[in-house]
Amino acid sequence: MAGGNAIRGSRVGAGPMGEDERGETAPRRQVRYYCGRGHVSAPYFALDAEVPESWDCTRCGLPASQEQENPPPMPRVEPYKSHLAYVKERRSDEDGAAILEEALAALRQRRRL
Ligand SMILES: [Zn+2]
Numbered sequence: 001m002a003g004g005n006a007i008r009g010s011r012v013g014a015g016p017m018g019e020d021e022r023g024e025t026a027p028r029r030q031v032r033y034y035c036g037r038g039h040v041s042a043p044y045f046a047l048d049a050e051v052p053e054s055w056d057c058t059r060c061g062l063p064a065s066q067e068q069e070n071p072p073p074m075p076r077v078e079p080y081k082s083h084l085a086y087v088k089e090r091r092s093d094e095d096g097a098a099i100l101e102e103a104l105a106a107l108r109q110r111r112r113l
Pocket residue numbers: 035036037038039040057058059060061062
């Protein structure tokens with residue numbers, strides 16, 4: 001079932017928590033999460049389930065928190081990626097150099113034999 005349906009729940013006699021659906025075996029509660037872009041995600045959790053502090057926004061995938069006034073910071077994708085790319089690049093360069101060195105050494109040895 002899709003979350004974030006705010007239209008539901010206005011039925012007369014609907015309880016505050018999970019009473020609006022008959023035949024419900026496990027009681028559930030709806031938890032709202034707010035992402036940095038102002039989206040609201042409202043997944044359902046079983047009452048005895050542990051509710052995570054953050055949730056990935058169902059609309060944009062950003063991390064969302066239960067505090068509307070204090071959503072998690074938007075991850076700065078650009079610098080993180082370029083830094084990671086830089087580290088990866090350097091590492092693979094070093095690895096590549098080591099592998100090349102090994103290959104050359106093996107080649108030289110084979111020639112000597
Ligand atoms: Zn969002």
